Amino acid sequence: MPADLPAYLQIAAELRGRIVAGELAPGAKLPSESRLMTQFGVSNTVTKRAIAVLKAEGLVEGRHGSGVYVRRVRRLVRDSQGRDQRRRSGPTSPFARDVTSSGQRPAWEHESAEVGCPDAIAARLGVEPGDPVLRTRYRYLADGSPIQLATSYEPLAITRGTPVELPEDGAAVGVVARMDTIGVRIDECVEEVIARAAHPDEIERLHLPSAGALMMVVQRTYHAAGRPVETADIVMAADRYQLRYRWPVD
Amino acid sequence: MPADLPAYLQIAAELRGRIVAGELAPGAKLPSESRLMTQFGVSNTVTKRAIAVLKAEGLVEGRHGSGVYVRRVRRLVRDSQGRDQRRRSGPTSPFARDVTSSGQRPAWEHESAEVGCPDAIAARLGVEPGDPVLRTRYRYLADGSPIQLATSYEPLAITRGTPVELPEDGAAVGVVARMDTIGVRIDECVEEVIARAAHPDEIERLHLPSAGALMMVVQRTYHAAGRPVETADIVMAADRYQLRYRWPVD
DNA sequence: CCGCAATAGTTGGTGCCCTAACTTTGAGTC
DNA sequence: GACTCAAAGTTAGGGCACCAACTATTGCGG
Numbered sequence: 001m002p003a004d005l006p007a008y009l010q011i012a013a014e015l016r017g018r019i020v021a022g023e024l025a026p027g028a029k030l031p032s033e034s035r036l037m038t039q040f041g042v043s044n045t046v047t048k049r050a051i052a053v054l055k056a057e058g059l060v061e062g063r064h065g066s067g068v069y070v071r072r073v074r075r076l077v078r079d080s081q082g083r084d085q086r087r088r089s090g091p092t093s094p095f096a097r098d099v100t101s102s103g104q105r106p107a108w109e110h111e112s113a114e115v116g117c118p119d120a121i122a123a124r125l126g127v128e129p130g131d132p133v134l135r136t137r138y139r140y141l142a143d144g145s146p147i148q149l150a151t152s153y154e155p156l157a158i159t160r161g162t163p164v165e166l167p168e169d170g171a172a173v174g175v176v177a178r179m180d181t182i183g184v185r186i187d188e189c190v191e192e193v194i195a196r197a198a199h200p201d202e203i204e205r206l207h208l209p210s211a212g213a214l215m216m217v218v219q220r221t222y223h224a225a226g227r228p229v230e231t232a233d234i235v236m237a238a239d240r241y242q243l244r245y246r247w248p249v250d
Numbered sequence: 251m252p253a254d255l256p257a258y259l260q261i262a263a264e265l266r267g268r269i270v271a272g273e274l275a276p277g278a279k280l281p282s283e284s285r286l287m288t289q290f291g292v293s294n295t296v297t298k299r300a301i302a303v304l305k306a307e308g309l310v311e312g313r314h315g316s317g318v319y320v321r322r323v324r325r326l327v328r329d330s331q332g333r334d335q336r337r338r339s340g341p342t343s344p345f346a347r348d349v350t351s352s353g354q355r356p357a358w359e360h361e362s363a364e365v366g367c368p369d370a371i372a373a374r375l376g377v378e379p380g381d382p383v384l385r386t387r388y389r390y391l392a393d394g395s396p397i398q399l400a401t402s403y404e405p406l407a408i409t410r411g412t413p414v415e416l417p418e419d420g421a422a423v424g425v426v427a428r429m430d431t432i433g434v435r436i437d438e439c440v441e442e443v444i445a446r447a448a449h450p451d452e453i454e455r456l457h458l459p460s461a462g463a464l465m466m467v468v469q470r471t472y473h474a475a476g477r478p479v480e481t482a483d484i485v486m487a488a489d490r491y492q493l494r495y496r497w498p499v500d
Numbered sequence: 501c502c503g504c505a506a507t508a509g510t511t512g513g514t515g516c517c518c519t520a521a522c523t524t525t526g527a528g529t530c
Numbered sequence: 531g532a533c534t535c536a537a538a539g540t541t542a543g544g545g546c547a548c549c550a551a552c553t554a555t556t557g558c559g560g
Binding site for chain 2: 075187197241247
């Protein structure tokens, strides 16, 4: 039906159809390159390209020397409701709650450094570029495999000399609670969501299967009395996440 | 630095670096395929692949017969605050407000039909699959070019026989106001955000430059007194949009 | 000066080939 | 049975050569 579409897109569409129809279930192996060549009567150039399209879409994943398999995707819900209003039991960190509520085991690494504020961050924090800020890099793991990165910036003008200058177990507690202990009452959260391709370092740190992976980036900024007190870039593989926002109307 | 990276990724990284550094400004033309071949000492296979990577990332755009150019991206902010609480002047439709506030001219087309409720939608609306729903397909334009698609579903059990059974100028008014006129008070909005590759029909309807484009999909559901009364899939080109959410903490 | 046609340059798509590296399988041995 | 090892199958990366279609430029004729 899609008449004059290039061959590699036709083959990609055909395979995509089989996948979304469930005919090729998650974990199933796609026909091999050579089999596709004979089945569709094209050269390897075309079959390679077709498969590359599906890889870029995150639908399939190639295993070197073995085959190309339909990915089993299990989306983790990142829920912004309940987030930062910790009435219930369980972990107080947003990430830990999302992971445990999907039945997985959370873990994280972090590393802090005092740096001069980068331009893009300065605009978000309302400080001058180069002002001293504490940058903390997090890597979050679910069941042992990395699924989320975050880079947080806090103006040292706020936390310098306080017990929470370093976020030690920051990821376990959350910024809101930490700031609260030094009398900074966070009252508003703004999140900006964009989607883009993965950067090379993200591919490495998240163990993504090669290039072209899609990422979702949440630029979160916490405000206290109208002034930004913390901002973070939270980046996650787009095909493993789903963001949920909820608010009252009227 | 990334030593043993494949050649096509090295070249892609090199060009990407020049682009983000501003050395290759938006609108600038990349070196031609043959120039890259001689400059990097590789075959056309490699240069083609490198450029394909950048295209998939949405950084560049090929113009047949002319060259490959750095895309000028201008992100439209889709703000969920103020959205659906219409105190201020101007358009009452969420989309129209987003577009006008960025200085562009909004327009849209829509087309409605009564259909049996698809499975995935039935789960979101809390009705049985096959139940009669009104499906409305929108296409939104900014300055004449299509940038957003939406498909909305309303159970006809709610609107049948009322003045707002058909959303006529629905996009101009917004669902909340329409429902309000028939006494259905929408009190909560839930949005689920996912990112994925574009489907073929979306590529066509949004005039996207070929395949592999990234899309953001917002699955929005309106509730009235705890029951879903409308749900919509809002899909937009990821590189032209930025979603903003804002809520009070504590 | 204007318009037109030839021409050179460019992208998009494809075919065919090769090598390296990895996985799976099966045969054969201990 | 367990273990080794070779062979077959597979992906990943790359090279070279075409052709079609489109664009930009240039030179020529009026």
